[in-house]
Amino acid sequence: MDGNVEDRGGSFTNHRQPTRIQAINREIILDAALEVFAVHGFRGSTVDQIAAKAEMSKPNLLYYFRRKQDIYRAVLEHTLADWLAPLAAIDPKGDPVEELRxxxxxxxxxxxxxPAASRLFANEVLAGAPVIGDFLKTRLRELVQEKAGVIRRWVSEGRLAPVDPVHLIFMIWAATQHYADFDVQVRAVLGPQVDRPGFREQTAQAVLSIVLNGIRPRG
Amino acid sequence: MDGNVEDRGGSFTNHRQPTRIQAINREIILDAALEVFAVHGFRGSTVDQIAAKAEMSKPNLLYYFRRKQDIYRAVLEHTLADWLAPLAAIDPKGDPVEELRxxxxxxxxxxxxxPAASRLFANEVLAGAPVIGDFLKTRLRELVQEKAGVIRRWVSEGRLAPVDPVHLIFMIWAATQHYADFDVQVRAVLGPQVDRPGFREQTAQAVLSIVLNGIRPRG
DNA sequence: CTCTGATTTGACCAAATAGTCAAGAATTCG
DNA sequence: CGAATTCTTGACTATTTGGTCAAATCAGAG
Incomplete structure (x- = not known):
């Protein structure tokens, strides 16, 4: 009994058409829960924190999601698709460098x-992925293998330098999510320039330059 | 009162020479606490978990560290130096590519x-770096700026391709720590090959190849 | 408007958790 | 050895936390 989240159990097994109020309030709760879980993880977050952030009494929140687990699962599901979409969108028929760019x-x-979505996953995976573990081993794995195949083909056609495709994907995940997950660290090192308008473009430029060209000076 | 850890307070303010038993038990506690905090973060971890992992009664553990915060701070301090050492070791007089390799x-x-050390920091930073925030804004920042200066000089001498040095450092952190922090995900995608003897070398090869050469096919 | 079901919440409970304390056991040192 | 000190722990307390419940309020269909 680890206090973990591994057991199953859906929220609102009642599958009737949600009322207007239900739709609104579930959305409010999921938004609030995302913010809380993203910072403290499942174990470190409390229902009271979420209720407070949702500006709702705790029993009212638990009227929509009977258990803390149910909120957590719902937030994860609610976010997974978006998180995966960019990888799924890589087009085998496109130009390799352009697709990866x-x-x-x-x-x-x-x-x-x-950023909260990224941090939510980071916390979940750090905790051992008790909830999305199955997803990682099935759908994510399949998707990565598929796209790795695409990249491998590009390499064999000489359209990319020889590179391990899965490690490339990991590296892109790591480098990009770093700016969400470690935002506090990035801010500590770089200071307020992080909020200047051009910062995102500058970051993209730097990451793209390294991944595409590397740092070894070219001939 | 957020349940956070931001307030100050040292452990064992008693600065006498530690006894043999003290040295042993503090080490046991720090090892156990590292494992626990690395998975669940400060808020999500319990003193009982740590005591259980240290095979020690809770009051006995609290005899060595009066409060959960004190254990947490001690573990962080105990780990910070090691975490920073590799960056500090970059030698301005060395060969740029070799130094970064x-x-x-x-x-x-x-x-x-x-890996637990890396995950500990990941959790701490995700939670907003309540304890090491000052450290990040001072010592880490200074060290990064210093090494960024070294890299900038290398670039201006044409010994590295033009690259934003701080983003390069971030990218190296992200790519390398990914394999500790997201180990569960890496395993889910790659399966048991992660435990094969050559995996580390293969990973190093892939990361180095991308960072040094990029993925754009060379001329 | 009126009735019904949906929504909201104050009061509450049981379990988990951080931390205390006094007394007993072990260790150290003269 | 024997006294002083350090170490260990069972029993305990106060607080936090997840979750329940019955009663009150509200929204919407007719």
Missing amino acids: RYITLKLDMSAKR | RYITLKLDMSAKR
Whole structure:
């Protein structure tokens, strides 16, 4: 009994058409829960924190999601698709460098626009992925293998330098999510320039330059 | 009152020479606490978990560290120096590519040998760096600026391709720590090959190849 | 408007958790 | 050895936390 989240159990098994109020309030709760879980993880977050952030009494919140687990699962599901979309969008028929440039740019945009989503996953994975573990081993794995195949083909056609495709994907994830997950560290090192308008473009430029060209001086 | 850890307070303000038993038990506690905090973060970890992992009664553990905060701070301090050492070791007089190759290799070794340390920091930073925030804004920042200066000089001498040095450092952190922090995800995607003897070398090869040469096919 | 079901919440409970304390056990040192 | 000190722990307390419940309020269909 680890206090973990591994057991199953859906929220609102009642599958009737949600009322207007239900739709609104579930959305409010999911937004609030995302912010809280993203900072403290499942174990470190409390229902009271979420209720406070949602400006709702705790029993009212638990009227919509019976258990803390149910909120957590719902937030994760609610976010997974968006998180995966950019990778799924890599087009085997496109230009390799352009496709990867677009992928990196999309991931950096996500990190900037939805940092809490990235941090939520970071916390979940750090905790051992008790909830999304199955997802990682099935759907994510399949998607990565598929796209790795695409990249491998590009390499064999000489359209990319020889590179391990899965490690390349990991590296892009790491580099892009870093700016969301470690935002506090980035700010500590770089200071307020992080909020200047051009910062995102500068970051994209730097990441793209390294991934595409490397740092070894060219002939 | 956020339940956070921001307030000050040392452990064992008693600064006498530690006894043999003290030295042993503090070490046992710090090892156990590292494992626990690395998975669940400060808020999500309990003193009982740490005591159980240390095979020690809770009051006995609290005899060595009066408060949960004190354990947490001690573990962080205990780990910070090691975490920083590889960056500090970058030698301005060395060969740029060799120095960065060594840095990346050292960081990957740390991720493989001490993954819990990396995860501890990841959790701390995700939670907003309540404890090491000051450290990040002072010592880490200074060190990064110093090494960024070194890299900038290398670039201006044409010994590295033009690259933003701070983003390069971030990218190396991200790519290397990814293998510790997201180990579960890496395993989900790659399967048991992660435990095969050559995996570390293969990873190092892939990361180095991308960072040094990029993925754009060379002329 | 009126009735019904949906929504909201104050009061509450049981379990988990951080931390205390006094007394007993072990260790150290003269 | 024997006294002083350090170490260990069972039993305990106060607080936090996840979750329940019955009663009150509200929204919407007819």
